[in-house]
Amino acid sequence: MALLLLQLALEKRSHAIAVGFAIVASGVALGRNQVALLLCALLLFAAVAELMSSQQAVRYLRERLGVLTTMAVAGGALLIVPMLLTLQFAHLSNRPAELLDDALRGSLYPANLATLAVPNIFGTHSSYWGPGAAASAEVDLTDDSGNYLFFGAVPTCLLLWLGVAGGRAWQPGRRLMTCTLAISCLFMLGRYTLFYGLAFQFVPGIDLFRRPTDASFVFGIALAILTGHCLADYVREGVPQLRPLGTLAAVSASLAVVSSAIAFSARTGHALDATRGAVIAGTIMLIAGAFLFAMRRHPARAAAAALVTLAAVAELLWWNTASRLNAEPWDSYAVLETPTGAEAAAIALLENAIAAEHRRGANPRVEVLGLGGPWQNLAMVRGWEATNGYNPLRIGLYDHLVSPGEQNWDVSQRQFPLSFNNYDCSLAKALGLTYLVLGSPLERLSGLSTLPPSELLLSGPPVWIYRIPGAMPRVHMLGEFGAEATRLDRRPRGEASPDQAPAEAQAASRLSTPLLSTESSPGIAKIVSAAPGRVEIATTSASRGLLMLHDLYYPGWMAEIDGKATPILRADVLFRALEVPAGTHHITFRFVPFSLGNLRAALNAVLGRPSGGS
Template identity: 25%
Template sequence: SLPPSHLITFIMPAYFDEPTRTGYWSVPTFEELAYYAGILPLLGILLALRRPTRLTWFYVCLMVIGLWLALGRYGVLYRLAYDWLPPFRLVRAPGRAAFLFLVAATALLGHTLSTWLAVPAAARRARLARYWRWAVAVPGVALFAALAATGAVFMAVHPTDTSGRLWHQLGGYSMALLLLALGGGLLWAYLAADGARRRRVWGGALLLLMVADMWLFAFKMVRLEPATADAIWLEAKAVIGDTPARVLPWGVTEFSQNFPLAVGLHSLFGYASMQPEDVIALAASVPDPRSSAYDVLGAEYVIASVPLDQYLEGERPLTLVAQQGGTYVYRRGRVLPVARLVGQTEVIAEPAAATARVHAPDFDPAATAILDETPPCALPGEAAGGEAEILEMAPGYWRIETTSAAPALLVLAETAYPGWQVRVDGERAEPLRAYTAVRAVCVPAGTHVVEWQFAPRIYWLGGGISLLALVLALLAGRRLGKQRLAA
């Protein structure tokens, strides 16, 4: 959520500094809370309110809604949207709604300048002269007062742990005041200019100011060196090598969780959308790398940046494979194949009860699968023989060959995410959910080929909506062009 205190970053984007140079002090994370549109769009709001149109109020409402949603838990609108608009739940981080403010503020600046340019130059100057002086002077005085107050506090507390931050904020206030003065003056010069040639000159100056404003904020985030995975993943890769085996990162920082993709390791976890809720709930049910939950998720290796000596004893203990640099690689005591056949099932619809059953001492996940509904096939009720061989594995696609003397349930230790479709020998089959989080499907006796493909219907729905929006935009543009020609 965007804390109310972060609204000041719409004027001073580095008020809490930034993480690439000197550090960042505020709620995490900087990337989720940086929505600086520049000083000119803020001045554009003041300019728009002097001569508003219906489109002006639309943009203003869009900005208000965006900021209100971005407040998340600090406001009520996000809660209402989350409860009453189910698709809105996919947004996840409320602060991202501030993007609506960025779009609306920038579009409003362009619309406002076009609106004012439609007014004759003399009338424009008459209507703006007094108003614009006050519109720029009032926030200018406020910024100067904040600058003076911050300077006074700095002088009173320097040197202390906080004086460095105050010094940084003095620079931020000074830059905002300078940009406000330049922006206000250039906007007035642009709108007050008589000839098209002069207006082009002042317009170029406005563009230069806008680019300079954004660049002064953003250049620190431009990185020319390639992004490399954290050392723990590079060192783990050196030990584990090329294998489809699942890796369980233990105690690895949140923002490092997607790096296994870069080195070719198959991690159980990920960051942001790479963390399906059902998998996390199952994995976190017992905070122990020896847990049965990690058996059904197919984990073979455990990696950590510190020794895990406390897990080297007890039932199914870890075994140290190697230490590479500062990384410790362990093998789990019980490893189940990523794709396997079982002949017994238990039906437990309630996720919490199903998860508890996974950890029961008398439950054997190697022989029995827990489903949330009765499977559409008759299973022998005993340990399934046969094997499941992964023939092909690619993003969004799995091809597996099964061989068994009796009907069995193929369990694939991959997330049972909506949109996965399964075929057995080319015929559509019913996908099942096993152990609350992974995929399963019934296979007949004999040898068969099972194909899993990620093809969510919502892609087609989204594509249809986008296509319709594009057609409507083209029709609206054509109609607007005809109206302008007629005028």
């Protein structure tokens, strides 16, 4: 849609269509992943191609400068705020960049190109034996779904015969998609070509992502458009005369890719299975080609093209509808909606315990670890406050200090650094971690030097639930001495900031002893209401002190004391705090990422300038 609107806006010099393009293209860009980046590059190249293909490039550009300006202004207005906030998070996240060696592990193994026409050449729809983590260490970040490119034997036949052998892929109006197809192929092959390494080093943004195979989305788009052009040309012009070099390239490339796939399959004893799949796909291609050739006379070409299109659709539906690659049984995720049996009993027990904590004025956090994939998101679905989950990107300091791991179903990803060396450490208590929900007994959890004090609430299988005593209140008051020892906004000159100092050592030293004591608790603080993005607290104190809120410090939060804006301080590396005067007060924390103050801070962070505050 964006590509069509771009071409129409430039052709008709329409400002209205230019705005439409800006809206659609902004939606693409806001995907904020590598696919979005590559699609934006395609749109840029398409605009350049339109300019370069005109007979008078300077005049063409001058006549459409207003339309291009409309696109830039409208698109920029839509993108600037979400992109600023994205860059703000990336600056503070645990993974703002990737290493080339890691990214290359997400390359597409060349033999996987055979799946374009032969869907089951690696047993993808049964028991996968193709390239991936189990069979190829150099591409261990790929799997059967990422390596599956099935486009159809019929469309592949059209592209190889009409487009490559017949030369129509390089006709005017087709060259942009042909170049896109070639470049995206080189990109997704990753380590097997020089192109990706050069792009990673010299093209801005590529080093922010892993998996060259993401280019398969762009590859598929180019393939679909180019094949559509080939079929439309067949209807209009008939069968092209074969070109010797094009024919040689099409035949040799096809044989090389399929032969390498069969050879790879032979490593695991599946050469016969792979050959059988290749023969079936080859037969379909020959039948489709013979049919189109037989119907090459003008009156019959449109009907032949329609029938071939229906065959291509049927092929895609047969192999891809409700495949295990894109659909799973509802029962696999029942725990997220209607849990039953032991899982339902475990969830009910935990939620009753959490409700009892809430009635006592506590705000417990939960850690779910070592249970099935659906349990990764169960805390979010059920409204539990969790220390982990399925979360590849996290606030960098939190990730370093707590080390919860990217996927909580995989116990091996849960690390216990110096700052969080056990579930009863000071940081765990400050976070309010109270319940462990495990897929095995606590004593089997590797990485713990000693078992923490705990109360077994439920013994599995399949679920074990433990209560860890000693969690600190979510909110409390500190007196003068405790406040000065805790806050980070008054560091001596030359002392490293929280983002510069080694996070684990800093947290270990600051949180090595509990901060609650009778001397440092001059008043009472109580959460009146709490919801995502908003916390209201009532305080009463005889003297000025520091209100500690054990929620993460992050830009975009603002605080008010009795309706008056008050600066938020960073305390104990991770948390938020406020200076509160003596007396009784109503305090509100609100998350307002779109406020002018936060957008200014985000811009300063992007430009590398010091921020004026939270």
